[in-house]
Every structure is written in structure tokens, then in C-alpha cells.
Amino acid sequence: xxxxxxxxVDIRERVLGWANSLRQPRATPIVPPGNVAGRAxxxxxxxxxxxxxxxxxxxxxxxxxAGRWQNDISExxxxxxxxxxxxxxxxxxxxxxxxxxxxxxVVGASIMDEASTGRLLEPWLGEGVDLDELPVPRLVIIGxxxxxxxxxxxxxxxxxxxVPQSELDDHRAWVSRLVAMARSxxxxxxxxxxxxxxxxxxxxxxxxRGAMSGNRQIVEVLHFVGARAGFIASEFQRHFLxxxxxxxxxxxxxxxxxxxxxxxxxxxxxxxxxxxxxxxLFGSFSIGWFGYAGVVGLIVTVATLTALTSRWTVTRHLxxxxxxxxxxx
Amino acid sequence: xxxxxxxxxxxxxxxxxxxxxxIGPLVERExxxxxxxxxxxxxxxxMGPEVLRDLTFEIRRQSFQFLTGPSGAGKTxxxxxxxxxxxxxxGLITVLGRDVATLTRRDLPSIxxxxxxxxxxxxxxxxxxxxxxxxLPLRVRGKEEATYRQDVVDLIKWVGLGERINALPVVLSxxxxxxxxxxxxxxxxxxxxxxxxxxxxxxxxxxxRLLRLFLELNRSGTAVVIATHDLGLMDQVEARRLVLSDGRxxxxx
Numbered sequence: 001x002x003x004x005x006x007x008x009v010d011i012r013e014r015v016l017g018w019a020n021s022l023r024q025p026r027a028t029p030i031v032p033p034g035n036v037a038g039r040a041x042x043x044x045x046x047x048x049x050x051x052x053x054x055x056x057x058x059x060x061x062x063x064x065x066a067g068r069w070q071n072d073i074s075e076x077x078x079x080x081x082x083x084x085x086x087x088x089x090x091x092x093x094x095x096x097x098x099x100x101x102x103x104x105x106v107v108g109a110s111i112m113d114e115a116s117t118g119r120l121l122e123p124w125l126g127e128g129v130d131l132d133e134l135p136v137p138r139l140v141i142i143g144x145x146x147x148x149x150x151x152x153x154x155x156x157x158x159x160x161x162x163v164p165q166s167e168l169d170d171h172r173a174w175v176s177r178l179v180a181m182a183r184s185x186x187x188x189x190x191x192x193x194x195x196x197x198x199x200x201x202x203x204x205x206x207x208x209r210g211a212m213s214g215n216r217q218i219v220e221v222l223h224f225v226g227a228r229a230g231f232i233a234s235e236f237q238r239h240f241l242x243x244x245x246x247x248x249x250x251x252x253x254x255x256x257x258x259x260x261x262x263x264x265x266x267x268x269x270x271x272x273x274x275x276x277x278x279x280x281l282f283g284s285f286s287i288g289w290f291g292y293a294g295v296v297g298l299i300v301t302v303a304t305l306t307a308l309t310s311r312w313t314v315t316r317h318l319x320x321x322x323x324x325x326x327x328x329x
Numbered sequence: 330x331x332x333x334x335x336x337x338x339x340x341x342x343x344x345x346x347x348x349x350x351x352i353g354p355l356v357e358r359e360x361x362x363x364x365x366x367x368x369x370x371x372x373x374x375x376m377g378p379e380v381l382r383d384l385t386f387e388i389r390r391q392s393f394q395f396l397t398g399p400s401g402a403g404k405t406x407x408x409x410x411x412x413x414x415x416x417x418x419x420g421l422i423t424v425l426g427r428d429v430a431t432l433t434r435r436d437l438p439s440i441x442x443x444x445x446x447x448x449x450x451x452x453x454x455x456x457x458x459x460x461x462x463x464x465l466p467l468r469v470r471g472k473e474e475a476t477y478r479q480d481v482v483d484l485i486k487w488v489g490l491g492e493r494i495n496a497l498p499v500v501l502s503x504x505x506x507x508x509x510x511x512x513x514x515x516x517x518x519x520x521x522x523x524x525x526x527x528x529x530x531x532x533x534x535x536x537x538r539l540l541r542l543f544l545e546l547n548r549s550g551t552a553v554v555i556a557t558h559d560l561g562l563m564d565q566v567e568a569r570r571l572v573l574s575d576g577r578x579x580x581x582x
Contacts, residue, residue: 027461028456028457028458030454221454222465222469224414224446225513226438226439226442226470227438227470228435229434229438
């Protein structure tokens, strides 16, 4: 009963204290608002959140890009028709296209025209090559329904029966390699992210404890003037939550700006070789909603961690100075 | 300040802090009874020898006493036990009728609010003005400033800091800090005031002034324990002396 009464008094005082703090916005805060340790903590939190946000964004980008590669390739297969004596290439290509388009699970088929084929071979053969004079294979690109793909073996068999010079390439070897590579990249990125997050957590915890050590006297004074542990812990928790939010938001927003700037640069320089190379790898270089949500989650986590560490430190310090038995202590 | 004015300040504070209907009966019922009682109390740190041995004494309501002894005799340890910051390794301590061995952490703040403490190093919060430091015990209880503002101002004037009410501790002299610390210890109208070397950082005239302040406070009903090794200070008052020596306590009533 005594415990319950004390608990109710504790709650009442917290509510009154909170209400008073709302009513008296100009009252000096119990925890000093700005000092060197506080500013250093905010800076450390901003830097660590920035690095962690870059990692979150990077992993998100790699994951999305790898997924996109996999989807693009699994939605497309090609049929190669090799030149041969007496083969009418155009007729053969049209036959392949017709067979493909009539096969269930195929959503479209198109013959790669000479200009496109020329561009594809440009790195090896140079510009202005007349393909008719060279025994160059031609391609038919077949779009497939990735949810209900065709029977590749049957399709390949039918193509070989009607056009013996054709060869179906369903990219499965490529896909399996790319999937493996994508998974490895995401796994490695996740590992790096885990390390960065652990480093962030440890840095934030120790920096908060360092900043708290300068406030030990305030904790003791509040304690010995009769403040309840919950009141003291709440005061520090509120103060450090604010510091954590400022630092984490600064780092997180800066990281998001970096991604937005690079994205905007690649968008506005699509014609240049550098941007083309980046676009080839990462598309629009956008980290997507998942990446932004991850950064926001990181900001909230870091700020919460800072507040909880300060609360834990206060509680621990109070336990050290409160009714300690010298033998136990 | 005259006793009448001081009594007015404290009568006002007491009504504000404890509720008008409780005061009369409570004071009458407990007048003269023991506030703090030690029975065969011993204290040791870790596995070392006992630094305090077989302490048996009582701090009674409205009493005034000095706690003295040579350096290292254990005055600060005893004070820490008196304001519930340290548990004894043996013996029984009763504070305001409660056995401290049975107290939970949740019980401590309400009991501690009835014990005012003046630390030797003042322990004022540097970012707060004199007014805010003195009002701190009431603020942490969640009281509205309007209900205590005048009491705090009156008390600050009573300790002679009326002109320094908005000053930060960094610009206060040692004596002013000490008086601010005393005011903070008194604002919640404690039953007992514990002062650790309150004149240790001030000159002789100010020490006498502080002593008068403690005596006036005592006359208004608060029990006072002053830990000091200043013989000159003690000689100015005929008061009970608790003398610690070699870990044992001798009482001169």
C-alpha cells in the first residue's frame, strides 16, 4: 500500500512537473541546455548518423539495383540465328519470331535490327560496318511473362527443328550468377551496415556517458533536494533526446542530400559518359523510399538510444549514491 | 532579521509545503520526540576496520547540536548516514519513525525532503540564479511557481541575499553561496537541518552571522546539526556536542 501511494505521488509529481514545464517555458531548464560536452556529443552523433545513413542508402541502392538486374534479365530471352550457306537470314529471323510469339508464356518478340546489332558490335568492329558482308549472327529478343514463363526446352526444340541455325539463350546461367552476385553484394553490404550500426551505437552510448559525467553534480543535487529518481531521469532523458535528435537529424538529412544531389547530377548529365556509366550500374541512383525510410528509422533509433543511455546512466548513478552499503559498494 | 519576521517566513513556508490542516497536530504530537535515532551503529568500508563504532544517540526535535572531531574521525560518514546516503554495516537507524533498513528507494525522496542538507562545497547549480537554486526543492516536487514565489523571495531576503536574487553562483562570494545553500536547504521547511562545515569557507564575522542564522532557525522549530571542527564557533554557543574520536562518539549535553 505504501509502495502504491509512493508510486501515485511519483506519477502526480511527474505530471505536475510536465504541466509546469509547459506553463513556464521561460524557466531555466534543470539540465543546462548547452555546454561543450553537449555540443561535442551532438557533433559525434551527427557524424556517426551521416556515415550510417550513407551505408543504409548504399545497401538499399545495391539491393534495389541487383533486384532490377535480376528482373530485367529474367523477363527477357534471346534467340541467336547464325549465318549459314543458303540461309535467308530475314526469313529465318521472321520464322523464329513467329514461333516465339505463338508460344504460351511469351509476351512479345522482336528482331534486333541491323542498326542496333551494329551498335552492339561497335566496340569490337568499329563504326559504319556493313553487316551483310560479315557472317554476323542476328538476334531475336523475346519478352516473357516472368510469372508464367514458357517451357524453354520445348521452345528451343521447336526452334531448332524449324530453323537449325537458331540457338535459344535463356540467360539462366547469367541469371544464376547475377543472383549469386547480387546476394553476395547485399550480404556484404548488410555486414558492413551491421558493423557501422554497432560502431554508431557504441560511439553514441559512450559519448552520451561522457557528456553525462559532466552532469553528475546536477544529478546529486537534485537527488539530495528530494527529487524522485523518475523525475531526474526524465529531465536528462528529455535533454539528451533533444541533443540526439538534433545530431541524428543533421547527419541523416545531410546523407539524404548527398544521395539527392548525386541522383540529380546523374539525371541532368545523362548524355555524358560518366553519368551513363553510373546510370548503367545504378539506374537513376535513387535510394528509393526504402532507403529514405531506413535513414529516418536510423535518426529515430540514434535519438532514442541517446535518451535511453542518459536515463540508464542517471539511474545507475543514483543507485551508486543512494543508500549504498559500504560493504556492498 | 527579527525572530518575528523569520517565524512569519517559516509559518508561511510550512503552510505552503505541508498543508494547513496537518501542521498544528503534527508539530504538537512530535514535539520533543526523536527525529533520528542511532542504536549500536557501526560502519566499515569494504573489508577494512570499523570507522564508526557503537554509535548510540538521538537527534531530537528542535534540538541544536554540533558534531565535531578531528579530521578523518568520520564526521562526513556520519552525516551521510544521517541523510540516508549511506547504510550502516550494523546497528539500527530510525529516521522519522522509520527503520532505514526497511526503506525502499521509493520511500527515500519523501523522507529526504524533511531533512535539509547544506554541503561544504555548496553544490549550487551554476546555470541557475539564486532564486532558481533556492526554489529547486519545490520545483522538483512539481509545484507551480505562483504558489511559492513569495516564500522563496522572503527566504532569500531573510538570509541576506535580497540584492543577489538574480545572480548566478559564479558571481557570488563564498559566504553568499553558503547562505544560498542554506536557504535552499530550508525552503521546504525541513524538520532537521544538517550542515557540513558551513563556516569552513567564510571569515570569522560571516561565520558568526551564519551561526546566528542557524540559531534563529532552531528557535523557529527546526533541529540543527552542524558538523564542524571550528572550536571558536562552538564556543560561541552553549549547545550539545557530539564528539567523534577514533570512531566512537562522546556526547556532551
